[in-house]
Amino acid sequence: MITIDRVSKARGRTQILSDITFEARPGRVTGFLGPNGAGKTSTLRILLGLDRAQSGTALVCGRPYRQLKRPLTTVGALLDGSGAHRARTARAHLRWMATSNGLPGSRVEEVLAAVGLTGEAGKRAGRFSLGMSRRLGLAAALLGDPEVLILDEPVNGLDPAGIRWMREFLRSSAEQGRTVLLSSHLMGELGETADDVIVIDKGRIVTQGSLADVTGGHRTLEDAFFALTATEAGAPW
Numbered sequence: 001m002i003t004i005d006r007v008s009k010a011r012g013r014t015q016i017l018s019d020i021t022f023e024a025r026p027g028r029v030t031g032f033l034g035p036n037g038a039g040k041t042s043t044l045r046i047l048l049g050l051d052r053a054q055s056g057t058a059l060v061c062g063r064p065y066r067q068l069k070r071p072l073t074t075v076g077a078l079l080d081g082s083g084a085h086r087a088r089t090a091r092a093h094l095r096w097m098a099t100s101n102g103l104p105g106s107r108v109e110e111v112l113a114a115v116g117l118t119g120e121a122g123k124r125a126g127r128f129s130l131g132m133s134r135r136l137g138l139a140a141a142l143l144g145d146p147e148v149l150i151l152d153e154p155v156n157g158l159d160p161a162g163i164r165w166m167r168e169f170l171r172s173s174a175e176q177g178r179t180v181l182l183s184s185h186l187m188g189e190l191g192e193t194a195d196d197v198i199v200i201d202k203g204r205i206v207t208q209g210s211l212a213d214v215t216g217g218h219r220t221l222e223d224a225f226f227a228l229t230a231t232e233a234g235a236p237w
């Protein structure tokens, strides 16, 4: 469970988040949708204890990230890149992460299999394609078998096969009971992937609810977004 309650944040004189409130629930894929600069990454960074809110609370399973005793066993995150050193093999990276976080080494082969990287695990991370790097980042996120997954733009830059794989991965993670929160600026993509949608624009939540509720009387999620934000359909994202 993820609970964000009245979170606000300014950088200098710019208010980048204004009174943000939403939840992401177990067993559901929740899409956090908004254009470039809307405040998605800033929100996820606060949730993961990488940044502080000025006011409000951001809780993972009822606690601020910094108060989680063994964070990897509660929440797995995929932000930029895989986090692996270029010269390390995928397997060595995961072994190092498992050891440094007090997790059983047996998890390494399990998470490699879960993301379909067993056959590539002996390769150096620097030789990985974008899709493989993303899978390695996911494997690391899964090491502690967390209840919650938080992913920032996980399909960005992936080819159609990679996008399809990621969609199925997110779906099965939710079916296993996990809370899955992913950000995206790709409305069509979220329309295919999410159960629930939170729309953010200029640091404010514009609407939230099930995909069907948010899409409402509109043909697509994209039509709903432009109607809700009164953004010109041709305006840059």
Ligand SMILES: Nc1ncnc2c1ncn2[C@@H]1O[C@H](COP(=O)(O)OP(=O)(O)OP(=O)(O)O)[C@@H](O)[C@H]1O
Residues within 6 Å of the ligand: 011, 016, 034, 035, 036, 037, 038, 039, 040, 041, 042, 043, 185
């Ligand atoms: N380190 C920073 N210093 C100053 N301003 C920042 C910083 N990081 C983000 N911002 C500003 O905060 C606002 C929200 O940015 P954020 O990266 O959270 O948006 P986003 O929705 O994730 O967008 P994108 O899809 O482009 O990643 C933007 O106006 C951005 O310019």
